[in-house]
Every structure is written in structure tokens, then in C-alpha cells.
Amino acid sequence: MKLESLKSMFSDMHKEVHGFRPRGFIMSSTSVEEVQAEIDSLLVESVRVAAEEDRQQTEAVAQFEAHIASLIEMGADNREAALRWIHDAEDTNGDARYLEHAWGLPYHYIACAAA
Secondary structure, three states: OHHHHHHHHHHHHHHHHHOOOOOOHHHHOOOHHHHHHHHHHHHHHHHHHHHHHHHHHHHHHHHHHHHHHHHHHHOOOOHHHHHHHHHHHHOOOOOHHHHHHHHOOOOOHHHHHHO
């Protein structure tokens, strides 16, 4: 039972870190120790992946804010107008979540930045 529980945990973690469920050796392993070692390795990998995602989002926010500022310099009356221009250019139909995804911004960034 412990082996199956560890495999299930590994599968969930692998999907969270890599975006897909694992196949192959580890899922057919019969050793608790092997699966636990893979989980430990995946924990280290998840920290690295999270740090990289944070770095990318920080960079995306800086680029997005620079773009907003440049649109205001070019004639947008304010941040709200600049956002409308960006929505038009990105063809998002005003969907902030889609725009955040397109720019690699953190979820809810646009609503929080406006508050």
C-alpha cells in the first residue's frame, strides 16, 4: 500500500512540475526506496522550477509595465486607456486572464495592479 501511495504522490508532483504524468521505469518500480529517491529528486527540481517561474514572471511584469508607460507616452490618457490599447492589439476582447497568460504575467496581476 505504501508503494502505491508513493507512486501516486510522485505522479501528482511530476505533473505539477513538468505538466504531464510520468510513464516508464519509476511507475513500474517495485521498490519503495527507488520511488522515494525519485520524489526527493523531484522536490529539488520543483524548487528550481518555481524559482525560474518567479524570475520569468518578474521579467514579464517589468516588460509589461514598460509597455504601459510607453503607451502613455505615445498618447494613452492613462493606465486604463493603455490597457484597452493592449487588449485591442492582443485581440483579447478585454479578458484580463487571457492577457496575463499571453504576457506571462502572474494570475490576477492586472486586477491587483489597478487597485
